[in-house]
Amino acid sequence: MKKIRVGVYNFTCCEGCTIVLIEALNKRYDQWMKKIDFVDFRALKPFKEVHDTDIALVEGAISTEKEVEKLKHIRAKTKKLVAFGSAACMGFPSNQRNDFDDRKMKEIMPVLKAFHHLDKVSPLKGIVKVDDEILGCPVDIDVLIKKIDGYLKNA
Amino acid sequence: MHKIEIDIENVSKIEGHTNMYVKIEDGKVKECKLEIDENQRFYKKAAEGLDYKMLPVKMSRICGTCSAAHTLCSIEAVEKALKVEVSEQTMMLRNLLMNAGHLRDHAMHLYFFCLPDVFRKESIFDFQGELHEWIHDGLDVKEAGNFLSTIIGGRSVHPPFAIVGGFTQFPNKEQIKEAIAQLQSVREKIIKIVDVFYNYKKDFNRDTNYVALSNNNYNYLKGNIKISKGTEIPEEDFGKHYEKVVLPYSTARAVKWESKDYMVGALARINLNKDKLHNDTKRDLKTYLEKFPSMCIFDNNLAQAIEMLHNVDNSIDILQKLKNNIKAEKPVDVKVKAGKGIGVVEAPRGTLYYDIDLDSKGIVTKADLCIPTQQNIINLEKDIAKHVEELIAKNKSKDEISLSVEEVIRAYDPCMSCATHFLKINWGD
Numbered sequence: 134m135k136k137i138r139v140g141v142y143n144f145t146c147c148e149g150c151t152i153v154l155i156e157a158l159n160k161r162y163d164q165w166m167k168k169i170d171f172v173d174f175r176a177l178k179p180f181k182e183v184h185d186t187d188i189a190l191v192e193g194a195i196s197t198e199k200e201v202e203k204l205k206h207i208r209a210k211t212k213k214l215v216a217f218g219s220a221a222c223m224g225f226p227s228n229q230r231n232d233f234d235d236r237k238m239k240e241i242m243p244v245l246k247a248f249h250h251l252d253k254v255s256p257l258k259g260i261v262k263v264d265d266e267i268l269g270c271p272v273d274i275d276v277l278i279k280k281i282d283g284y285l286k287n288a
Numbered sequence: 289m290h291k292i293e294i295d296i297e298n299v300s301k302i303e304g305h306t307n308m309y310v311k312i313e314d315g316k317v318k319e320c321k322l323e324i325d326e327n328q329r330f331y332k333k334a335a336e337g338l339d340y341k342m343l344p345v346k347m348s349r350i351c352g353t354c355s356a357a358h359t360l361c362s363i364e365a366v367e368k369a370l371k372v373e374v375s376e377q378t379m380m381l382r383n384l385l386m387n388a389g390h391l392r393d394h395a396m397h398l399y400f401f402c403l404p405d406v407f408r409k410e411s412i413f414d415f416q417g418e419l420h421e422w423i424h425d426g427l428d429v430k431e432a433g434n435f436l437s438t439i440i441g442g443r444s445v446h447p448p449f450a451i452v453g454g455f456t457q458f459p460n461k462e463q464i465k466e467a468i469a470q471l472q473s474v475r476e477k478i479i480k481i482v483d484v485f486y487n488y489k490k491d492f493n494r495d496t497n498y499v500a501l502s503n504n505n506y507n508y509l510k511g512n513i514k515i516s517k518g519t520e521i522p523e524e525d526f527g528k529h530y531e532k533v534v535l536p537y538s539t540a541r542a543v544k545w546e547s548k549d550y551m552v553g554a555l556a557r558i559n560l561n562k563d564k565l566h567n568d569t570k571r572d573l574k575t576y577l578e579k580f581p582s583m584c585i586f587d588n589n590l591a592q593a594i595e596m597l598h599n600v601d602n603s604i605d606i607l608q609k610l611k612n613n614i615k616a617e618k619p620v621d622v623k624v625k626a627g628k629g630i631g632v633v634e635a636p637r638g639t640l641y642y643d644i645d646l647d648s649k650g651i652v653t654k655a656d657l658c659i660p661t662q663q664n665i666i667n668l669e670k671d672i673a674k675h676v677e678e679l680i681a682k683n684k685s686k687d688e689i690s691l692s693v694e695e696v697i698r699a700y701d702p703c704m705s706c707a708t709h710f711l712k713i714n715w716g717d
Contacts (some may be wrong), residue, residue, distance in 0.1 A: 145327040147705050148303060149352020149445040150433045155396060156444060159431040162423065171413060177400055178411030196327045226349045227332040237333045244328055248539060271352060271445040 137288045138184040140173035142207055144193030144200050145227045145254065149271040150218035151176055151192055157278050168285050180269070186211040188284055194220040194227035196254045209253035209262040216257045217277065225269070228254035290314055294676070294690050299697055301401035301411070303418060304704025309537075310672065315680045317673040322665055322697070324540040326704040327444060335655035340366045340624070340646055345656070347642075348446045351705040353396075355446045356389035356437065357635030357711060358706075359613045360509065365642040366452050369629030370650070372620050378454045379509070380481045380606050383438045386508040386633070387599040387606075392433030392444060393636040394554070394592040394599075399426025399482060402589050405695050406488050425477040432470040436603060439463040453619035464611045471600045471607075478600065479572060482593040486576050489693075490586040496667055498556035498581075499545060501634045506557075506564040506598055508634035514560045515545070516581075523632035526641050530658055535665070540707035542665040543588065543658060549666040552638025553701065554591035555582065565594070566601035571595060585671050588699045592636075624650040635660055637701055659666050661700075661707040668700050 143151060155176065158165070171177070172184040183203070189211035195204055220227040230241060231253050244250070245265055257263050267280050294310040304326045311319040331350050338346060348355040360382055367374065403422055404411050415423050434444045439459035441447025449457045459467070501523065503511030512520045521529070533542045544550070559581040563570075570577065573594055577588040579587065631642040638660030645654040672693055679689045 143305075145329060147349050147352040149349070149355060152352040152396075152445050155400070156430065156434050158390070159427045159434060161634070162427055162703070166413070174411075175298060175300050175305075176303070177301060178413060180298050196329075200327070226334075226346070227329050230330045233330070233333065237330075241328075241330055241333060248327065256307070270349065270445075274443070 136170040145196040146193030351641040364631030365629040369627035388436035395429040497550035555588040
C-alpha cells in the first residue's frame, strides 16, 4: 500500500501544537508509521523545500509577506490543508498585536517594517482555502489523534 | 585567498526557525551569525494592561516547548509582587510540574533531535533494525514526563491547573501510583542513553562563564544565582548583571552577563550543582558525573541525560510523599495591591527571569523577561567560530564542518519561539 504523504509546517506561533503532535507519537508511532510518510517535518528531519503532500498539517498564524508566499506554496502542493491549533484557525494568540492601541503600535512599528510584517496577523483561512480545522490552544491530544486516525481511514 | 562560506538555511531538529551563516577566510572565521528567523508576537507589550491572573495564562503561550517554565516563572513574579505565600503541597506540585517538563523536553531533544547525529542518520524515521528500539525508549521516557505533566498540570503544553496561589485540580492516588510506575520503568532506559552521550566523544573545549540557580536539592524553582566566574547572588539581583544586545541580522536579541558571553542550561547546572543531584542519580551515574565540570558544549547533551534521571528520582520521592496525603487545597486568597515582583526559574534550556510591576488594581504595568536562548546566543556563536577553525586546521571537508556546526547548535537546544518574544530595536532613522 502506498503511504500517505504528510507535511507538518509551522508559521507564527509557539509550536505547542507540534509538541502535542510529537507527544501523540508516544501512543501512535508504530500504527502511523505503517501508513504515513512524513515528507516534511522540520522539527524532526532536515527541511529544504516544500514537497507534494496528501495532507498538510499547518500550525501558526500568518504575520509576514514571506509567510503568505510560503503558505500559498504549501496549498498548491497539497491535496488537503488542515489548520491545527488556535493560531492557525483563528489567529489567536499570535494576532494579539492586531488589537494594540496607538502607543503600543508605535513602539513595535520599526520591527513590523524591518521584517516586512503584514498590517494584520491572519488565520490561514484569510489567505488560502482550508479543508479542515482542529481548534485548541493547544489542540487536545485525543482530538488530534482521532482526527489523524480519521484522515488515514478515509484516505 | 581561500574562502569558505557555510550557509545553513532552516536548521532542523530544533525548536523554531533559524539560519546559520559562517564566513571563513584563510582558516579564520570572519563572520559567524545565528540568524533567528522567528516572527515576533510581542508578548512583552501584550502583557501590559493584563490582570495579574491572566499573566501566566498569556505568557505560557510564548512557547509550547517551555510552557510550564513560563507559567511558573510568571506566577512566582506575581506572587512576589502581591506577597503571596503558597503551601508546601503547592511547591511539591510545582516541582513535579517542572520536573515533568524537563523530562519530556530533554527526551524530545536527546532522542529525536540529537541521536540521529550520533548514529549518522537524518532523522529518527531512519532508525531501522537494531536502532528501532531507541525510538521506543524515547517515546516511553517522553510519555512518563507527559503523563506526569498531565496529572499535575492538566496537560503538558500550557498547563491550566497551575495558577497564582496554588492549583485548581489535583491528581488522585491511582494516578500518582501510575506516574511512579511509569517513572520507575524508564530509569534503565535513561541510564542507557546517558552512556551513549558519555561515549560520543567530541574534541572541543572553550572556557566560558556558567550561570544557574542553585539550591540544596537541585530543584528548578528556588535558590540563589551561582556564577562559575563570580560570587553567588540572590535571584532578585539577576537583572543587575545582564544586558541586552541587538543583533541586526536576527529577530532575537542576545544577552551578556557583565558584558561577557556566558552559558545557561543543563551543562551550567551540572557544572555548578552536580553534588546536589538526587542520591540515587549520583549513585547510578557516578562515573559519568566525573566528567564535570566540563567546558565542552557537546556535554550539554550528557548533562540533560543525567538530569532526566534526577527528574525521575526526585519526582518519585515527591509522589511517594503525596500518595497518601494529597489534599484538594483551595488556592491562597490574594489581596490585590501595587508591587514589584521578580521570578527566576531554571527552564529546561536555562535560567528564565521575569520582572513585573503591578498597579493597585493588580494590572501589569511592566513585564521584562530574560530568556535562556537569548543568553546563549553569543556563547554559541563563539563556540562555533572556535570549533570551525579547529576543524579547518584538521582539514575537514565542508560537509563535515557543516554537520558539526549543526551539532553545536543542537547541543544548545535553542528555542527560537522563546528567543523572539519581543524585540525593540533602535534602527537609527
